[in-house]
Amino acid sequence: MGHEIKKSNGASSFGGGGGFRAKMEHYVYSGEKKHVLAGIGIFTVIFGIPWYLMNQGSKHRSHQDYMEKADKARKARLSSSPASSDK
Numbered sequence: 001m002g003h004e005i006k007k008s009n010g011a012s013s014f015g016g017g018g019g020f021r022a023k024m025e026h027y028v029y030s031g032e033k034k035h036v037l038a039g040i041g042i043f044t045v046i047f048g049i050p051w052y053l054m055n056q057g058s059k060h061r062s063h064q065d066y067m068e069k070a071d072k073a074r075k076a077r078l079s080s081s082p083a084s085s086d087k
Contacts, residue, residue, distance in 0.1 A: 018026075027035045 027038075
């Protein structure tokens with residue numbers, strides 16, 4: 001009798017202007033400059049913080065530095081081991 005719920009253009013009867021999904025789709029697909037900059041900022045925070053935390057204490061070494069360190073460790077290990085060529 002008068003119990004029909006009317007919706008106009010997908011807007012919910014509670015929000016009065018669209019739900020969360022409608023607002024998110026508007027932000028994502030609008031292409032407005034402020035929405036694009038906000039999206040870039042969100043991606044920067046999401047991916048930048050873990051990247052910063054992973055690289056915080058490490059020094060970037062060259063392959064040559066790695067090889068020199070490996071050779072030094074190998075020489076130290078070989079010089080400190082007893083001669084086992086009596087087999």
